Structure formats: C-alpha cells, structure tokens
Amino acid sequence: MDEAKKIAxxxxxGALGGGLRDLVDVAxxxxxxxxxxxxxxxxxxxxxxxxxxxxxxxxxxxxxxVAGLGPGVMGGYTxxxxxxxxxxxxxxxxxxxxxxxxxxTAVLGPLCAWLGTKAIPAQATPEEEWEAEEEVSL
Amino acid sequence: MNDAVLWLTTGGSAIGAVLRYLVxxxxxxxxxxxxxxxxxxxxxxxxLCLALFTxxxxxxxxxxxxxxxxxxxxxxxxxxxxSTETVALWRVSRSLAIAYVASSVLLxxxxxxxxxxxxxx
Numbered sequence: 001m002d003e004a005k006k007i008a009x010x011x012x013x014g015a016l017g018g019g020l021r022d023l024v025d026v027a028x029x030x031x032x033x034x035x036x037x038x039x040x041x042x043x044x045x046x047x048x049x050x051x052x053x054x055x056x057x058x059x060x061x062x063x064x065x066v067a068g069l070g071p072g073v074m075g076g077y078t079x080x081x082x083x084x085x086x087x088x089x090x091x092x093x094x095x096x097x098x099x100x101x102x103x104x105t106a107v108l109g110p111l112c113a114w115l116g117t118k119a120i121p122a123q124a125t126p127e128e129e130w131e132a133e134e135e136v137s138l
Numbered sequence: 139m140n141d142a143v144l145w146l147t148t149g150g151s152a153i154g155a156v157l158r159y160l161v162x163x164x165x166x167x168x169x170x171x172x173x174x175x176x177x178x179x180x181x182x183x184x185x186l187c188l189a190l191f192t193x194x195x196x197x198x199x200x201x202x203x204x205x206x207x208x209x210x211x212x213x214x215x216x217x218x219x220x221s222t223e224t225v226a227l228w229r230v231s232r233s234l235a236i237a238y239v240a241s242s243v244l245l246x247x248x249x250x251x252x253x254x255x256x257x258x259x
Contacts, residue, residue, distance in 0.1 A: 010159045011152050018151020018213045022144050046221035053222060071159045071219070076151040078217035080181040081188035082208065084246030088189075088254060091247070105217075106243050110228070110235075113221035 013072015045078035050116020150209015184215035
C-alpha cells in the first residue's frame with residue numbers, strides 16, 4: 001500500500017516536473033548553440049534535490065512525499081538524455097560551446113547538489129542552544 | 139504545437155519517471171557496491187533511446203518524437219539524482235565519484251555520436 005502511494009506520487013511528480021521542464025526550457029531558450037535552458041534546468045534541479053534530501057532527513061518527511069518531490073518532480077524536471085544528445089549536437093556544430101556546456105554541466109551539477117544540502121542552516125542541538133543561552137547570560 | 143508539446147512532455151515524463159523509479163529500485167536491490175549502477179544504466183539506456191528517436195522521428199513524426207523524446211526519455215533519465223549521487227559517492231571515494239561523472243558523460247556523448255553517425259550519414 002505504501003509502495004503504491006509512492007508510485008502514484010512519482011507519477012504525478014514526474015508529470016509536474018516534465019511540464020515544468022518544458023516551460024522553463026521555452027522561457028530560457030538557447031543562446032547561439034549553447035542549450036542554456038537545459039543547463040539552467042539541470043543545475044537548479046540538482047540544487048533543489050540536494051535541498052529536498054536534506055529537508056527529508058531533518059524533518060522526517062513522509063516517504064510518499066519524498067518520492068513525489070525527489071524521483072518524481074526533480075527526476076522529471078532534470079534530464080540526462082537531453083543533456084547528452086544536446087551536448088553532442090553543440091560539439092558538432094560549435095565545438096567550443098559544446099566543450100563549455102559539457103564541462104560546466106559536469107562540474108557545476110554535483111556542486112549545486114552539494115550547495116543544496118548546505119542551504120539550510122544546521123539545526124542547533126539542545127547542548128548548543130544551552131551553551132548559547134549561557135553565553136548570552138554571561 | 140506549443141500546447142501539444144507541453145502536454146506530450148508532461149505525459150511522457152510521468153511514465154518515464156515511474157519506470158525509472160521501478161528500475162532504479164530493482165537495480166538498487168541487486169547492486170551491492172557504492173557505485174550508483176541504477177542511475178548509470180538508466181541514463182545510458184535513456185540517452186541511447188533519445189539518440190535513436192532524434193535520428194528517426196524528429197521529421198517523420200514530430201508529436202511522437204516529443205512524447206517519446208522530451209517526454210519519456212527526459213522523464214526516464216535524471217540529472218538531479220546523478221548530481222546528488224556524485225556528492226554522496228565523493229564522501230566514500232573521490233576517485234569513484236570522478237569515475238562516475240566521467241564515465242556517464244563520456245559514454246553518453248559517445249552513444250549520441252555513434253547513433254548520429256550511423257543513422258544520419
């Protein structure tokens with residue numbers, strides 16, 4: 001039952017993410033032969049998935065919600081296949097733009113995901129709060 | 139066509155995302171290594187499918203291409219999980235994380251290039 005709920009959440013999330021990808025891609029478009037739309041989508045999606053995973057751990061979000069937002073929305077929003085096929089086309093038609101697209105995506109993607117996990121300030125443990133209170137009272 | 143593109147992408151992505159979730163879970167159960175084989179295989183297979191659809195469907199059937207390409211392949215493959223898995227892998231083994239990124243990107247490009255050469259020329 002829990003598994004069916006998660007699959008339903010991924011289905012709905014995947015639809016929302018895919019639709020959002022089309023809207024953002026159309027809005028951003030491409031600059032010369034650099035696929036700026038997919039570039040922006042993949043980096044923002046990597047950041048947001050890092051953030052979602054961190055929120056899921058911190059606030060013990062329900063499994064179906066995590067599945068719907070993570071593999072669902074962010075998985076549907078970001079795309080590896082369009083990146084790879086688009087990168088090959090850019091490499092073929094405008095090699096330098098293609099090289100920049102590949103290198104920047106490969107390096108900044110994981111970096112954005114890492115930044116996403118760091119975006120929420122670390123919650124203070126009870127001891128730290130107590131120490132902070134003590135500092136103020138001194 | 140623009141409205142059609144939005145809905146075809148939305149529908150295709152929903153199916154692609156569910157299939158990715160199921161395949162990913164299955165490979166995750168079988169995989170006993172820290173290497174994210176699930177996403178790796180999903181992204182390579184999805185890239186192969188998109189390259190084939192791009193070579194054979196773009197002009198022949200634009201609507202079916204959007205449904206299967208931007209829709210299904212776009213939703214099936216994922217860059218966000220690829221990125222978070224790289225960060226997680228980096229904490230276990232930096233060389234393995236670099237190998238994950240390099241092999242995904244280079245093989246993905248090679249698949250797109252080979253399909254393009256074989257089917258377009």
